Amino acid sequence: MMKEVLSMDHVSFSYQSEEGVTEKAIDDISFAVQQGEWIAIVGHNGSGKSTLAKLMIGLLFPDEGEVNVFIQKLSEANLWAIRSRMGFVFQNPDNQFVGSTVQDDVAFALENNGVPFTDMVTRVHESLAQVNMSNFHDHEPHHLSGGQKQRVAIAGALALKPELLLMDEATSMLDPQGRDEVIRVVEELKTKTGLTVISITHDLEEALLADRIVVMNKGKLLTTGTPTQIFARGDELEAIGLDLPFAMKVSRLLRESGMELFGEHMTEEELVNGLWTSHFSK
Amino acid sequence: MLEKMIFGRYIPGTSFVHKLDPRSKLSFVFLFIIAVFLANNAVTYGILLGFTLLVIFSSRIRIYFLINGLKPIIFLIAFTFLMHIFFTKEGAIIVDWKFIKIYEEGLRQGIFISLRFLVLVLMTSILTLTTSPISITDGMEDLLNPFKRFKLPVHELALMMSISLRFIPTLMDETDKILKAQLARGSDISTGSIKQRIRAVIPLLVPLFVSAFKRAEDLAIAMEVRGYRGGEGRTRYRQLKWHWRDTVALALLGVLVAALVLLRG
Amino acid sequence: MDISLQQVGYSYGRNTPFEKRALQGVDGTIKTGSYTAIIGHTGSGKSTLLMHLNGLLKPSEGIVQIGDTQITAGTKAKELKAVRRHVGIVFQFPEHQLFEETVEKDIMFGPMNFGVSKEESRKRAHELIELLGLPPDTAQKSPFDLSGGQMRRVAIAGVLAFKPSVLVLDEPTAGLDPRGRKEIMELFSRLHAEENLTTVLVTHSMEDAARYADNIIVMHNGHSVMAGTPQNIFGDEETLASFGLGVPRSVKLQRVVEKMIGRPLPVLALTEEDLATALARAASEEGDANA
Ligand SMILES: Nc1ncnc2c1ncn2[C@@H]1O[C@H](COP(=O)(O)OP(=O)(O)O)[C@@H](O)[C@H]1O
Ligand SMILES: Nc1ncnc2c1ncn2[C@@H]1O[C@H](COP(=O)(O)OP(=O)(O)O)[C@@H](O)[C@H]1O
Numbered sequence: 001m002m003k004e005v006l007s008m009d010h011v012s013f014s015y016q017s018e019e020g021v022t023e024k025a026i027d028d029i030s031f032a033v034q035q036g037e038w039i040a041i042v043g044h045n046g047s048g049k050s051t052l053a054k055l056m057i058g059l060l061f062p063d064e065g066e067v068n069v070f071i072q073k074l075s076e077a078n079l080w081a082i083r084s085r086m087g088f089v090f091q092n093p094d095n096q097f098v099g100s101t102v103q104d105d106v107a108f109a110l111e112n113n114g115v116p117f118t119d120m121v122t123r124v125h126e127s128l129a130q131v132n133m134s135n136f137h138d139h140e141p142h143h144l145s146g147g148q149k150q151r152v153a154i155a156g157a158l159a160l161k162p163e164l165l166l167m168d169e170a171t172s173m174l175d176p177q178g179r180d181e182v183i184r185v186v187e188e189l190k191t192k193t194g195l196t197v198i199s200i201t202h203d204l205e206e207a208l209l210a211d212r213i214v215v216m217n218k219g220k221l222l223t224t225g226t227p228t229q230i231f232a233r234g235d236e237l238e239a240i241g242l243d244l245p246f247a248m249k250v251s252r253l254l255r256e257s258g259m260e261l262f263g264e265h266m267t268e269e270e271l272v273n274g275l276w277t278s279h280f281s282k
Numbered sequence: 283m284l285e286k287m288i289f290g291r292y293i294p295g296t297s298f299v300h301k302l303d304p305r306s307k308l309s310f311v312f313l314f315i316i317a318v319f320l321a322n323n324a325v326t327y328g329i330l331l332g333f334t335l336l337v338i339f340s341s342r343i344r345i346y347f348l349i350n351g352l353k354p355i356i357f358l359i360a361f362t363f364l365m366h367i368f369f370t371k372e373g374a375i376i377v378d379w380k381f382i383k384i385y386e387e388g389l390r391q392g393i394f395i396s397l398r399f400l401v402l403v404l405m406t407s408i409l410t411l412t413t414s415p416i417s418i419t420d421g422m423e424d425l426l427n428p429f430k431r432f433k434l435p436v437h438e439l440a441l442m443m444s445i446s447l448r449f450i451p452t453l454m455d456e457t458d459k460i461l462k463a464q465l466a467r468g469s470d471i472s473t474g475s476i477k478q479r480i481r482a483v484i485p486l487l488v489p490l491f492v493s494a495f496k497r498a499e500d501l502a503i504a505m506e507v508r509g510y511r512g513g514e515g516r517t518r519y520r521q522l523k524w525h526w527r528d529t530v531a532l533a534l535l536g537v538l539v540a541a542l543v544l545l546r547g
Numbered sequence: 548m549d550i551s552l553q554q555v556g557y558s559y560g561r562n563t564p565f566e567k568r569a570l571q572g573v574d575g576t577i578k579t580g581s582y583t584a585i586i587g588h589t590g591s592g593k594s595t596l597l598m599h600l601n602g603l604l605k606p607s608e609g610i611v612q613i614g615d616t617q618i619t620a621g622t623k624a625k626e627l628k629a630v631r632r633h634v635g636i637v638f639q640f641p642e643h644q645l646f647e648e649t650v651e652k653d654i655m656f657g658p659m660n661f662g663v664s665k666e667e668s669r670k671r672a673h674e675l676i677e678l679l680g681l682p683p684d685t686a687q688k689s690p691f692d693l694s695g696g697q698m699r700r701v702a703i704a705g706v707l708a709f710k711p712s713v714l715v716l717d718e719p720t721a722g723l724d725p726r727g728r729k730e731i732m733e734l735f736s737r738l739h740a741e742e743n744l745t746t747v748l749v750t751h752s753m754e755d756a757a758r759y760a761d762n763i764i765v766m767h768n769g770h771s772v773m774a775g776t777p778q779n780i781f782g783d784e785e786t787l788a789s790f791g792l793g794v795p796r797s798v799k800l801q802r803v804v805e806k807m808i809g810r811p812l813p814v815l816a817l818t819e820e821d822l823a824t825a826l827a828r829a830a831s832e833e834g835d836a837n838a
C-alpha cells in the first residue's frame with residue numbers, strides 16, 4: 001500500500017516586489033511524493049526550486065493551490081507539528097550550524113521540541129553514528145569541513161526521527177569528497193530506514209540515484225519521471241541548461257560520429273555493455 | 283597581526299582550571315575583581331601577584347604565550363605606570379635628573395596601579411583562555427536565571443551571545459577574505475590621508491554587512507525550520523555539574539580575601 | 548610574465564599557539580601564456596599558494612619570483628601593489644567582494660585603484676559587461692539586484708578590468724548551475740586563447756583540469772608533489788590515488804573499455820570528445836579486423 005507523504009496541487013506563488021508586477025516564481029505545479037521515495041528536483045538556477053522547498057515547509061504559502069504534507073493541508077495552525085516530522089538541510093553549511101559544537105547543533109531541534117535530557121543524549125549519539133560523525137561530538141564548526149558540517153545538519157534532522165528529509169542543494173558548496181560523503185550517507189539512510197527524501201540538486205550522478213526526477217524550468221514543472229524516462233529526453237534537458245550524465249554524453253558523441261549503438265546509456269556500465277555487444281564481442 | 287592577540291581566545295586543555303565549572307570560574311573572577319581593590323600595601327599586592335601566578339600555573343598556560351599575546355595591553359599598563367610616575371607629586375623626590383622629577387609616592391602608586399591592572403587582565407585572560415565561550419555563556423545563563431523574575435530575557439540573551447560567539451570565527455575568516463579580495467583589486471587601506479583611508483574601508487564594510495545579513499537571514503530560517511519558537515517549553519542539552527574542585531577553588535578565594543583583609547594597611 | 552616559486556614555505560599565525568603550517572618547500576613555474584591547473588584536496592594549500600602569486604601573502608621561507616620582482620619574507624608592502632596590477636586573482640565566490648552602488652562603478656574600482664583614468668575605466672567596464680554576456684542595462688543596476696550567476700560575472704569583470712597579464716582563478720565555478728559553469732569556463736578558455744592571457748586555475752574538477760590546462764601542479768599537505776602535462780599527470784593514476792585524487796571520467800571509462808577489449812587505446816582521452824574519437828576508431832579497427 002503506497003502512502004502519500006507530500007503533494008503539491010496546482011500550486012502557484014509570486015514574490016511581492018516594490019513595483020507590484022512580478023512573474024510567478026512557481027506556476028501551477030502539481031506532483032505527489034510517496035512514502036519511501038527518493039525524489040530529485042533539478043532545474044537551472046532561478047527556476048524556482050528553493051521557492052518550491054520553502055512552500056513545502058511553510059516558510060511561504062501558495063497564492064493558489066494547496067500544499068499537503070502528511071495528508072494534511074499545510075497551514076499556520078499545523079505548521080509546527082508538521083515541521084517536527086520533517087528534516088531540512090540547506091545549501092550553505094555554515095549558515096545553518098546553530099550550535100557551538102557538533103553535539104549542540106544536533107540537539108538543537110530536540111531542545112526546541114522539549115525532548116527530555118536523557119533521551120536527547122541517546123538520540124544525539126545515534127544520529128551522529130548514522131552519519132559517521134561519532135568521533136566529532138565536541139568539534140566546533142570552524143574546524144569541520146563542509147561535508148562534515150552537512151552531515152551534522154543531516155544528523156540534526158535525523159535526531160527528530162523525521163518521516164521526510166528535504167535537502168536544498170545540500171551538496172552544491174562542497175568539494176567532491178564532501179559531496180560523496182553526503183550522498184553516501186543519504187543513500188545508506190534510504191536503504192536502511194526507508195526514509196523519504198526530496199533532494200534539490202545540480203549533481204546528475206546524485207539525480208541518477210533517485211527513484212524519480214522532477215524537472216523545473218522557469219517556475220513550471222517541465223516533466224517528472226524515472227531517471228531513464230527523464231534522460232531519454234536529452235535534447236530538451238540540454239536546451240534548458242541542464243547537464244547530461246557523462247555516459248550519455250559519450251554515447252551521444254559516438255552516435256554523432258556515425259557509430260551504431262543500441263539502447264540508452266545512462267551509466268558507464270550500460271555504455272560499456274552496449275559497446276561490447278554491438279562492436280567488440282564479435 | 284590580529285591572529286597574535288590571545289585576549290578573548292580559548293585554548294582547550296585539561297588542567298585543574300580548565301575543568302572547573304564555568305559558574306564557579308565566573309563567580310571566582312567576579313569576586314577576585316572586587317578583592318583586588320582590598321590590596322593597598324606591598325604585602326597585600328605581593329599576595330595578589332603570588333595568587334595570580336598560582337592560578338596561571340595551575341591552568342598550564344605557558345607564560346610566554348600569555349605575555350606575547352597580551353603585548354598591546356602590557357603597553358597600556360606601561361603607559362599607566364609612566365603617567366603615575368610623572369604626574370604624582372607627593373612624597374620625597376627620588377630621581378631628579380634635568381627636567382625629570384620622580385617622587386616616591388608616584389613610584390609607589392605607579393607600581394601598585396599597574397600591578398592591579400596586570401592581575402586583573404591576567405585573571406580575566408585565564409578565564410577566557412581556559413573556558414570555551416559557550417561554557418561562559420552557559421554559566422552566565424545559569425547565574426542570571428534568578429533575574430528572569432524581573433523580566434530579564436536571560437534565555438534570549440544567552441542564545442544571542444552563543445550565536446555571536448559561534449559566528450565570530452566565521453566572520454573573521456570572511457573579513458580576511460574580503461580584505462584580500464579588495465587588496466587584489468588594488469585597494470589600499472594602510473596608506474594615504476585619513477580621508478582616503480576611511481574611504482578604503484567602505485569596500486570592506488559593505489560586503490561584510492551584506493554577508494552578515496545573508497547569514498543572519500539563513501540562520502533565522504534554519505532555526506525556525508528546526509522548531510525554534512523562543513525559550514518556552516524548551517529543554518536543555520547542556521547541563522552544568524558542580525564538583526568538589528569548584529568548592530575548593532572558591533574556598534581558596536575565601537582564604538585570599540581573608541589574608542587581604544588581615545594584612546592590608 | 549613568468550612566475551616561479553623556489554622552496555616556498557608559509558605558516559599562518561606564526562609564533563602563536565595557533566600556528567599552522569600551510570606550505571612547505573613548494574617549487575613550481577608558471578610560464579607566460581600557459582594555462583596551469585592546481586589540483587589537490589581541500590586543505591592541501593592551494594588557496595594559500597595562490598595568494599603568493601600576487602603578493603597577498605609573503606613567503607615565510609623561500610622566494611617567489613613574479614616577472615622582475617622577487618618576493619621574500621623581507622619584501623616591503625609598498626613593492627607589492629605593483630605586482631598586484633599584473634596578477635589578478637578571482638577568489639572563490641568572488642561576488643562577495645561587490646560593494647558599489649552600480650555594476651559599472653564596481654567594475655571601475657580595480658582599474659581606478661591602479662591609476663587608470665575614469666573615462667578609460669568606464670569604457671572597459673562597458674566592454675566587459677558585453678564580453679561577459681550581461682545585458683547592457685546591467686551597468687547602472689545595483690550589483691545586489693542581480694542573480695547569483697550575474698553577480699559572479701560582474702565580480703570577474705572587476706578583475707579583468709585592470710588587464711592583468713596573469714589571471715588566477717580559485718574555483719571560479721563553485722555553486723553555479725551546469726550551464727553557468729560551462730559558460731564561465733569557456734570564457735576563460737577564450738581569453739586564454741585569444742588574448743594569450745596566462746591563466747592559473749584551482750579546481751576540484753579533474754575534467755576541467757584535463758580539458759583546459761596545459762600544465763598541472765598537484766598539491767598535497769602543503770607540498771607540491773607532482774607537476775607536468777595533463778597527459779603525464781592523469782596517465783599516472785596510481786600516484787594520483789596516493790594523494791587521494793582521481794582521474795577525469797573520460798580516463799576512468801577509457802580504462803574500463805581497455806580492460807574489456809584487452810588492449811590499451813593509443814592516447815589518453817582527456818575529454819569526452821577524445822574518448823568518443825578513440826572509441827570510434829577502436830571499434831572500426833575491430834570491425835576491419837573481423838571483416
Ligand atoms: N526573496 C525573494 N524575493 C523576490 N524574488 C525572489 C526571492 N527569492 C527568489 N526569488 C525569485 O524567484 C525565482 C525562483 O528563485 P529560486 O526559488 O531561488 O530558484 P532556484 O532555487 O531554482 O535557483 C527567481 O527568479 C528569483 O529571482
Ligand atoms: N587564515 C588561516 N589561518 C590559519 N590557518 C589557515 C588559514 N587559511 C588556511 N589555513 C590552513 O592552511 C591549510 C591550507 O589551506 P588552503 O590554502 O585554504 O587549502 P586549499 O585551498 O587547498 O583548500 C589548511 O590546513 C588550512 O586549515
Ligand SMILES: [Mg+2]
Pocket residue numbers: 049050051168169
Ligand atoms: Mg535555490
Ligand SMILES: [Mg+2]
Pocket residue numbers: 590593594
Ligand atoms: Mg581553497
